[in-house]
Amino acid sequence: MSDLSTLTIPLTLTDQMGRRVVVPYPPQRIVSLVPSQTELLFDLGLGERVVGVTKFCIHPAKARQQATVIGGTKNFDFEKISALKPDLIIGNKEENYQAGIEQLAAHYPVWLSDISNLTDALRMIRQVGVVVGAKTKADQLAADIECSFAQLAPVASPVPAAYFIWRKPYMVAATGTFIDDMLTRAGFANVFAPQQRYPEVSAEQLAAAAPRIILLSSEPYPFSARHVAEFQAICPSAPVQIVDGELFSWYGSRLQNSAAYFADLRATVVT
Incomplete structure (x- = not known):
């Protein structure tokens, strides 16, 4: 008999690169290839589901202790990633390397962010919340960040x-x-x-x-x-x-x- 707590359904969505990604929802074994997005996953309360991180994922400190370090942001250890059997890999266009991402995407769902400004970052936070099943927390986090920046009045003479x-x-x-x-x-x-x-x-x-x-x-x-x-x-x-x-x-x-x-x-x- 199946364990209902671990049942997943396919979720089809589009990442920030415009790529169509089919993710088992909610994902249970996540590999994060980007330090800032690793921290986000932990702050959304998903630390126990993060099974792989990079050597640069220094926040929170426990990330590299409880998850497997799968190399750097631009040199993945594919054997380690394979052993983790991830059902979701989260990366970034700029911080990761195209050849490595393409190799991973041939075998696993890979969701990529593409961020050049605050608007992109807030969209990423909200979208990751949807992907991992933490929409309410992610929406609130993005709203709080947006509010904090709104309080920074424009400078007359930068x-x-x-x-x-x-x-x-x-x-x-x-x-x-x-x-x-x-x-x-x-x-x-x-x-x-x-x-x-x-x-x-x-x-x-x-x-x-x-x-x-x-x-x-x-x-x-x-x-x-x-x-x-x-x-x-x-x-x-x-x-x-x-x-x-x-x-x-x-x-x-x-x-x-x-x-x-x-x-x-x-x-x-x-x-």
Whole structure:
């Protein structure tokens, strides 16, 4: 006799890439290939159903302890994933790699997000809620995040800023990125907006862009106080500040904390 608590039915839906995905509903064995979406699943109360995560899924701390680590976001261990027998894999267009996703999609339901702004992130949260059977919690979470950002009034004179994500070579977040949207909402004007995605820039290009402030992200490159002088030498008149990269780039439930963080930044650097 079947256990009614584990019965599933096929659910057909479309992910943020426009792909048709058929998922056993509700999914019981989920592999998450994206750190921010792993945290979202746990915050939706689905931690016990998450059987696989990446080595970069550091929130919550227990994620990598209770689930199998299946490699990185761009190098999956397919044998480990196969052994987990997932009935849903959740990934992201930018953070994962196409060849790996295609290989997984040939065998499992793979739902992909595609996020470049807050609207996309809120839609992802709500859609994931539907996919995993946690619609009410996801809808409330998205509404709370949306409300927190609505309380951030537009800044009359955004501060020209450069946001660095990497060193050797220098790389910045430019137009078309989620970080760029967060910069705007935080009250900054991206001096590298004419460029696309994550371009490499030289010290000369940075000096010519003349930002009024330089923001060094805590991730993916671990910028710290010891790097401040390096950038100060390039732009002597621009203050250099280390910022919490997770609150600028994680597009899951961590967004609950982003608006308040941006408000504090405004109080200190945005005029």
